[in-house]
Amino acid sequence: MTVLEERSDERQPACSIQATLDIVGDRWTLLILRDLFRGVRRFSRMQHDLGIARNMLADRLSRLTDAGVVAKVPYQHRPVRYDYVLTPKGLDLSNSLLALMAWGDRWCHDGDAPTVLVHADCGTPLEIATRCPACDETVSPTRIRSLAGHDDTSPGRELAAAGAARAFQQHPTNGGAL
Amino acid sequence: MTVLEERSDERQPACSIQATLDIVGDRWTLLILRDLFRGVRRFSRMQHDLGIARNMLADRLSRLTDAGVVAKVPYQHRPVRYDYVLTPKGLDLSNSLLALMAWGDRWCHDGDAPTVLVHADCGTPLEIATRCPACDETVSPTRIRSLAGHDDTSPGRELAAAGAARAFQQHPTNGGAL
DNA sequence: CCGAGTCAGTTGCAAACCGAAACTGACTCC
DNA sequence: GGAGTCAGTTTCGGTTTGCAACTGACTCGG
Incomplete structure (x- = not known):
């Protein structure tokens, strides 16, 4: 359990800022979203832009995908390779x-x-x-x-x-x- | 050097989102600011509200003070005790x-x-x-x-x-x- | 003046987090 | 068929975090 999800103990159960930060309240996550808004969609491009470690990027993208902020759309099969695009929920950020x-x-x-x-x-x-x-x-x-x-x-x-x-x-x- | 300040190596030298996150891009910092906007001004009250460790709170408040987002105004002398209030820079958040x-x-x-x-x-x-x-x-x-x-x-x-x-x-x- | 209580902040230490490098498949391109 | 690329995953050591305990310096009641 990382710091990103541990807030389920809910000290301020109904605070929307806290709820939002549970999803995007992390410096890397916000910078990743910035890149997505700028039109960057590929894993390697983000990794290069941000200078983030690949494991971190993979982790953050899968969190965002789980949260419904980002969706993976395959642009190639065998091996499956994905574009990461903002969902409506993500665009609304x-x-x-x-x-x-x-x-x-x-x-x-x-x-x-x-x-x-x-x-x-x-x-x-x-x-x-x-x-x-x-x-x-x-x-x-x-x-x-x-x-x-x-x-x-x-x-x-x-x-x-x-x-x-x-x-x-x-x-x-x-x-x-x- | 913490994750909050290390970005001075400036991969995206002039990105304002990055610059902003260098100052407030941290889950605790944003929650502290939320409390400040709600009118909470005392160290102990914030500590209780947020459930944050006191050392973390002290650290974040001193960062915010250094950044000019928050100002300390003494409400008592010997021992000096401070109210933490938002500066215009902080209010603008x-x-x-x-x-x-x-x-x-x-x-x-x-x-x-x-x-x-x-x-x-x-x-x-x-x-x-x-x-x-x-x-x-x-x-x-x-x-x-x-x-x-x-x-x-x-x-x-x-x-x-x-x-x-x-x-x-x-x-x-x-x-x-x- | 004494002892209990409060408050802001510091220190110690275990646990969690982070990133660099190496590794894994599965291609693509020549 | 070999080199290169791409999207991750794993490993591992150093850094950061946060809980708990501690330190000063009051305040308060008597």
């Missing part, structure tokens, strides 16, 4: 990858992104955002509240965002990136 | 966390989210989306193209999304989540 990438662009590369993602229809650089469908506007972290889904008791808790922002203001000496 | 959470809601809990995030101003459940600011619309993964930022040669590559979707259609027998 694009927002997550994009959000991580956007953060890296902003904070690790001073905003000048190594690769820019643009809208295929008009060429405009894309952005990722939390939105309120009713107000039809982008919502800042300070305007987010969490609501218990079922078995919790606190309705409408303030997320840390606002509080943290306040607390942080009071100590402007800390934090490198201010 | 909310989109990433939300995207991971949304994915877990959809694919690990059949869509019935354990916790729902709503707009503080109107109570509407939020969504996270990739958007084109010019077209003012949500962009699906298949309509995304990648553009090299500077030192690459391939302008306007098709991301895997479209191709993978096609390839996957041709083999509808694979993949658990169809």
Whole structure:
């Protein structure tokens, strides 16, 4: 039992972030998914791109396949050789990858992104955002509240965002990136 | 040198996803950030919430502090005890966390989210989306193209999304989540 | 002022994880 | 038919992880 699956003991039984990390919460797994999104489909190509050990790659791909995130489609028989392609479940991770990438662009590369993602229809650089469908506007972290889904008791808790922002203001000496 | 920092050998020197993962690409780190977003600020509370070993927690918090994602603000002297709060850099990770959470809601809990995030101003459940600011619309993964930022040669590559979707259609027998 | 309790963080050690290299089949190409 | 490629699997030693116990430095009640 590896660290990737051991969380079945469920300390936070119903946390979706934990559930997601149980599947993709591993540096190699996320980098493999990045490669898949970029169109890399072959074992050897990924191995070369990532510099990952082959046993690790084989292990991660089979986990992803078991999880239904990736599917193996044979491109050759005897010996069977597979392309690894994203399933709909895997494609749906694009927002997550994009959000991580956007953060890296902003904070690790001073905003000048190594690769820019643009809208295929008009060429405009894309952005990722939390939105309120009713107000039809982008919502800042300070305007987010969490609501218990079922078995919790606190309705409408303030997320840390606002509080943290306040607390942080009071100590402007800390934090490198201010 | 841990797995968290060893990537300075830079196989993909300018990949923002890799850069991001160098900082937060670790299951504990992301769960710690989740707690911070929820308003947990004390060492002992996090330790109890997460079930993480204290040395791990101390290590991760000091990494996050070094990275400027978290700041320590003392709430007591002799002995100095700290609140851990998100810096602006840390707050900016909310989109990433939300995207991971949304994915877990959809694919690990059949869509019935354990916790729902709503707009503080109107109570509407939020969504996270990739958007084109010019077209003012949500962009699906298949309509995304990648553009090299500077030192690459391939302008306007098709991301895997479209191709993978096609390839996957041709083999509808694979993949658990169809 | 004393002893119990709490809290943040460190140290020791066994277990789990990781990656390099070697190995295995089963081709493909000349 | 021999060399080369490809997708893994196995082996093995070093690194990392995490539990448990320990260390300071308080706080609190009396």
